[in-house]
Amino acid sequence: MINQLSSQRILSIDALRGITILVMIFVNELAGVSGIPAWMKHMPADADAMTFVDVVFPAFLFIVGMSIPFAINRRLSKGDNFTKLQGHILWRSLGLLVLGFFMVNAEDGYNEAAMGMSIYAWSLLFYVCVILVWNVYSFSQQWIVYLLKGIGIAGLIILAFIYKGGEGGTEHMQPHWWGILGLIGWAYLYSCIIYQLFKGNVYGILAMIAVSVIFYVVAKQPAVQQSAWNWMAKQSGNAAHVSIVLNGMLLSLIFFDQGLKLDRRQRYLYAAGFTILLLIAGYFLRPYFKISKIYATPTWCLYSAAICCILFCFLYWLIDIKHQSKWTHFFRPAAANPLLTYIVPFVIYALLHLLHIKLPAILQTGITGLLWCLFYAVVVMGIAKGLNKAGIKLQL
Numbered sequence: 001m002i003n004q005l006s007s008q009r010i011l012s013i014d015a016l017r018g019i020t021i022l023v024m025i026f027v028n029e030l031a032g033v034s035g036i037p038a039w040m041k042h043m044p045a046d047a048d049a050m051t052f053v054d055v056v057f058p059a060f061l062f063i064v065g066m067s068i069p070f071a072i073n074r075r076l077s078k079g080d081n082f083t084k085l086q087g088h089i090l091w092r093s094l095g096l097l098v099l100g101f102f103m104v105n106a107e108d109g110y111n112e113a114a115m116g117m118s119i120y121a122w123s124l125l126f127y128v129c130v131i132l133v134w135n136v137y138s139f140s141q142q143w144i145v146y147l148l149k150g151i152g153i154a155g156l157i158i159l160a161f162i163y164k165g166g167e168g169g170t171e172h173m174q175p176h177w178w179g180i181l182g183l184i185g186w187a188y189l190y191s192c193i194i195y196q197l198f199k200g201n202v203y204g205i206l207a208m209i210a211v212s213v214i215f216y217v218v219a220k221q222p223a224v225q226q227s228a229w230n231w232m233a234k235q236s237g238n239a240a241h242v243s244i245v246l247n248g249m250l251l252s253l254i255f256f257d258q259g260l261k262l263d264r265r266q267r268y269l270y271a272a273g274f275t276i277l278l279l280i281a282g283y284f285l286r287p288y289f290k291i292s293k294i295y296a297t298p299t300w301c302l303y304s305a306a307i308c309c310i311l312f313c314f315l316y317w318l319i320d321i322k323h324q325s326k327w328t329h330f331f332r333p334a335a336a337n338p339l340l341t342y343i344v345p346f347v348i349y350a351l352l353h354l355l356h357i358k359l360p361a362i363l364q365t366g367i368t369g370l371l372w373c374l375f376y377a378v379v380v381m382g383i384a385k386g387l388n389k390a391g392i393k394l395q396l
Contacts, residue, residue, distance in 0.1 A: 003200040004258040005073050011325050012316040013066050013252075016308075018331025020059040021341050026377040027053045028345060033369035040370075045294035048286075050303065054293040057180065058244045058304035059311075064188055065248025066312070068195055069257075093189040095134060095396040098156070099339075100182025102126050103346065105163060105173045114169020115162055120354040122159060127347050129155035134339070134394045181342070187241040194242075195249060200257070205250050212243035213281070213298045217289070240296035247305035250274065251312060264321070271313055278306040333385035339394040341384040348380070 030040060030053075039051045075085055106123045115122065132152025137145045165171035178186065198204030216239045218224055219232035253260070254270045262270065282302035289297040319325045334341040352358075363372040387393075 001073050001076055002196070003069055003073060003253060005070055005256055006258075007074065007077065010070075010256065010320065011328060012312065012319045013063065014335035015315050015319055015325075015328045015331055016059070016066075016312055017063045017338060018328065018335035020056060020063060021334045021338055022331065022377055022381060023052075024056045024060070024342075025345055025380050026373050027056055029373040029376050030370070033364055033366075033373060035366040036370060042293060043291075045292050046290065048290035048292070050291050050293065050300060054300065055304050055307055057293070058301065059308055060180075060184060061187055061241055061244040062248035062251075062305060062308040064184060065191060065245035065250075066252040068188070068191060068245070068249055069200060069252055072192065072195065089189065089192045092396040093185045096181045096185025096188065097178060099130060099343075100179030100185065101173065101175060102156070102159075103181065104176055104179040105165070109165040109171070109174065109176065111164045111166060111169040111171075114164035117162070118354060120350040122162065123350040124347065124354065125155065126159055127343055127350075129153075129159065130343065131340075131392060131394065134396055136393045136395045138391060183237070183241055186238050187245045190238065190242045191245040191249060194246065200253060202250055202253050202257070202260070205246055205253070209243050209246045209250065212239045212246065213285075213301070215239040216243075216296075216298050217285075220289075237296045240298065240301050243298070243301050244305050247278065247301075248308065251309055255316065268313065271309060275306050275309040275313075278302045278309065282306070330381065333388045334381050337384060337388055337393045339396065340387060340392060341380070343394075344380050344383050344387075 027040075030036065031042075040053065041051065042053050043049045043051055072085065075088060080088070106119055106126070110119045110122075112119055129152040132148050132155065134152075135148075137148065139145055160173055163173050165174065177183075194205065194208050198208065215232065216236045219236040219239070224230065225233050251271060251274065254262075254274065255267050260267075279302070282299045285297075285302070286299045289295075289299050291297060291299045291303065293300055319328060359372075362368050
């Protein structure tokens with residue numbers, strides 16, 4: 001074991017994850033609605049501002065960081081040796097990268113004529129393969145599990161060969177960017193390495209948060225971008241995302257590492273001090289780096305992490321201290337099955353387009369559009385709950 005952590009699920013972490021997923025579904029649908037206030041959409045890249053929408057992605061990263069110590073220590077407690085643990089981390093990272101890679105290529109750059117099929121049919125087949133590969137099966141006969149996973153892997157390979165892009169249809173799948181899941185995959189991989197290298201030491205992790213921020217700052221200097229070190233600029237986004245994951249990891253250890261020998265009051269004081277440190281660092285960096293989700297600036301990272309710290313401190317007090325947890329039942333299926341919940345809206349989107357079903361214009365503007373997005377988010381969460389009961393649960 002690296003840290004002294006509870007083997008039980010922390011309800012407040014699950015609640016934060018579930019709320020984040022619900023808000024993500026809501027704001028993703030809201031992106032296509034016109035006639036709503038600017039604060040309900042992403043800020044432009046150069047705006048030097050952020051809305052609650054710009055905090056959704058970093059909240060995902062933050063929760064990944066909060067979960068890493070529990071996940072690694074749980075596997076160690078079950079007897080995983082070093083090689084097996086690293087294999088699990090690499091497999092999980094690869095899974096996120098593959099999913100992100102496929103989903104990005106389904107968004108743009110495809111040539112349906114050259115593919116000989118609709119991109120929406122291609123996408124639906126992709127999601128079927130994803131479920132086959134990463135579903136948690138309950139069959140006692142392992143050969144059935146291997147067969148289904150093998151069919152899914154073969155399907156992904158076939159779909160990759162079917163895909164054609166470019167005007168002439170001669171291009172294959174390209175990593176235009178890694179997509180949200182792919183970015184999470186890279187940040188997860190680097191953060192797991194850092195966690196193990198520093199053996200869960202809070203001061204070592206705090207130092208690596210600073211290193212990640214400094215890396216971004218150095219990478220954005222013109223002298224560096226014009227030198228042999230210009231590779232750093234391409235990795236600056238990963239450094240920014242890793243800093244958010246490490247912030248979540250550090251807060252998780254502050255609250256739950258029993259090896260720190262802190263009482264509850266001291267843990268809250270440490271968490272408050274850490275949050276203030278993030279806000280101060282963001283304040284002093286802001287004259288040099290605007291708040292921008294698009295550019296993944298350190299100010300955006302630090303302020304987003306501080307907001308997540310405040311949210312979690314409140315949820316931990318409400319749920320784990322005051323035991324007001326009944327309201328979290330609605331979020332638990334999504335929190336326990338976040339990957340499936342994440343892809344459900346994409347499956348619905350592909351199905352609607354394949355069936356040529358369009359939403360009425362009234363649902364894509366103003367207050368009616370806003371209400372529709374709220375209803376849609378709740379429906380998706382309900383679908384995820386139903387899929388859970390049907391035994392479909394994705395785990396990387």
